[in-house]
Amino acid sequence: xxxxxYEPDNLxxxxxxxxxxxxxxxQILSLAMIKLTGEELYLELEYDGVVDPxxxxxxxxxxxxxKVTVHEACRQIRDFLGPKMPFAVAYVDxxxxxxxxxxxxxxxxPFKWMTIDFSSILFANGINPTKLLATESGAKTFYKSLGIxxxxxxxxxxxxxxxxxxxxxLAIVKKGKM
Ligand SMILES: [Mg+2]
Numbered sequence: 001x002x003x004x005x006y007e008p009d010n011l012x013x014x015x016x017x018x019x020x021x022x023x024x025x026x027q028i029l030s031l032a033m034i035k036l037t038g039e040e041l042y043l044e045l046e047y048d049g050v051v052d053p054x055x056x057x058x059x060x061x062x063x064x065x066x067k068v069t070v071h072e073a074c075r076q077i078r079d080f081l082g083p084k085m086p087f088a089v090a091y092v093d094x095x096x097x098x099x100x101x102x103x104x105x106x107x108x109x110p111f112k113w114m115t116i117d118f119s120s121i122l123f124a125n126g127i128n129p130t131k132l133l134a135t136e137s138g139a140k141t142f143y144k145s146l147g148i149x150x151x152x153x154x155x156x157x158x159x160x161x162x163x164x165x166x167x168x169x170l171a172i173v174k175k176g177k178m
Contacts, residue, residue: 001125003172005087011036012086012111013169015161016096017059019051028099029055030063031073032162033080033088036170041080042159043073062157070103078110086111091132091165093117118165132168146171 005011013034020026029051030044046067051060068076090096093115100109107113119129130136135155143150148167153160 001121001127001172002176003121003169005173007087008173009036010084010086011116011169012081012088013162013166014088014090014093014096014100014111014115015158015165016099017055017063017156017158018095018099019047019049019055021052021095023095023098025050026095026099026102028073028103029059030158031077031100032158033077034162034166036166038166039080040159040162041076043068043076045070045073058156062154074104074110081110087114087116088112089116089118089165089169091118091161092129118169132164143168146175 014032016028016031018026018028027047027049028045029047030042032043033041042065044063044065044067046069088097088111094117097113097115101113104110118132122131123129128136128138131139131142133139133155140150146168148164148171150164153164155161
């Protein structure tokens, strides 16, 4: 597989953790954005509503930073991204994308609404799209082949998830294939 991105320099890598898989009620709890340069933005949001039991167990304990309001988070993201309207790359982008729209409002995203899903790229190249999940069988070999130490990322911590997708992306681009 080769990565020949359209607008290869206008990318950001994103990940979110959120309250629920129910799209009507779900909201972002934490988010990370990383530029190609490696510049990072990580935010945890104020929220005191209901969260899914799985989220309560696995995500809430990892959110230890000071919290910001949605309004403040939107301001910081706009500041971080500037006016370039980058393409946002995520690993399984559907909920990230949806919940960012809920944060900013329809038609008001500070990045292109057409997000780039890395799992679809894997699928289109005949690779099992679950392969990036560190817990999946075959994941270790996959990461090793790219020279990436998968143990350095804390899975479901938005900043580490975004770092991982950026590192995988850059490794494939550098290698010229995977
Ligand atoms: Mg994540």
